[in-house]
Amino acid sequence: MDNYSHFFYWDGPNRHDLWRNGVEIQEAGKFFPDMMVDEAGKFMAENRDKPFFMYWAINNPHYPLQGKKKWLDYYKNLPSPRDKYAASISTMDENIGDLLKKLDQLGLRENTIIVFQSDQGFSREDRTFGGGGSAGDYRGSKFSLFEGGVRVPAIISWQKHIPANQVRTQVSTNVDWFPTLAAYCNIKMPARKVDGVSLVPIINSNDAKTNHPVFNWQSGGGNANPQWSVLDGDWKLLHNPLESTKAELTPEGYFLVNLKDDPSEKANVADKHPEIVQRLLVTHKAWLEEVFTQ
Structure with missing residues (x-):
């Protein structure tokens, strides 16, 4: 949305898009x-x-x-x-x-x-x-x-x-704020499972262990060839990552990196560690099954 006209511009038709509590308001120029x-x-x-x-x-x-x-x-x-x-x-x-x-x-x-x-x-x-x-x-x-x-x-x-x-x-993620704020405010969490974990122990001590020793992402690419990654400690396996070249990926589209050794993710070491690729692939598939069966 344009910050002054408050019109939403994309592919068209463009439209005025400024609202307060469900009521359209006109504040052009502000x-x-x-x-x-x-x-x-x-x-x-x-x-x-x-x-x-x-x-x-x-x-x-x-x-x-x-x-x-x-x-x-x-x-x-x-x-x-x-x-x-x-x-x-x-x-x-x-x-x-x-x-x-x-x-x-x-x-x-x-x-x-x-x-x-x-x-x-x-x-x-x-x-x-x-x-x-x-x-x-x-x-x-x-x-x-x-x-x-x-x-x-x-x-x-x-x-x-x-x-x-x-x-x-x-390692933490934005879903951790929900249980963190609930803990600080003494609000009981719902009985159902939530993805986040309270950050209070980590905020209190730099020596606290991460809430997410393993973490998964998936985004874009459709069902046929999605972009995903799984982080396990220092090891990170990516599939079809955006801003990569075909030449640096394996034929299956994998990119493996050890973030401690290569935080800039410059070199794909998948060919050197096929056992880690397979282990993280199993981890990713298990996560997908959990997500889509909940």
Whole structure:
């Protein structure tokens, strides 16, 4: 959605797409992320005297890359598309800061758990001018199951309850937030099985074991030739990974890597370790059967 006209542009027909509680509203010219800060601030003010949960899915830095003018000016000397992506990121940072200021003004900061969760790697799509973001040393971007597509930032903050300025490297995923927040809020989890596992032990200690010694992904490609990967400790087996070349995959489409030895996923070692390929293939098939029979 365009942040100023609030029209949704894709293949057409294009349409106005701004709503509040199911009612279409007309606010042409207002910057949508600023509107999100205002709406969220009103919600928190109205609910300041009782427990609340707010899922605030800010749209930056998703395309269209429409950063505020002051940030576009600030980054004007960067090459394109880095300039536009950087402006979008700084606009997002500023909007998040504005929302946290509202939390401070309401006197709720110490009694509010804040989670920041990115959903995927940066985009290389045409609508982001082919890139602008960076995954550092990691390979891959949005849609890819290489580390650059799935290893993304997450932050949790709760003043006087969670240690500040700590870093954790254990494997975790966004579904872990549900049981984590439930644990902090003393809310009983449902009896049925959920995919996530509480991160509280890991947040409390860097020595805690990962919740996910084995983890599976599958995305895209249809039923005939899907993209999937399975992580088991340092070993990761990928099938048909996006942003790979046919020449570097096995005839079956496999790419095996040891992330400890090769965190940038540059070399396929599937031919050197066929027994590991087979073991992880069995793991993946067992996971698929569990998913589709639940």
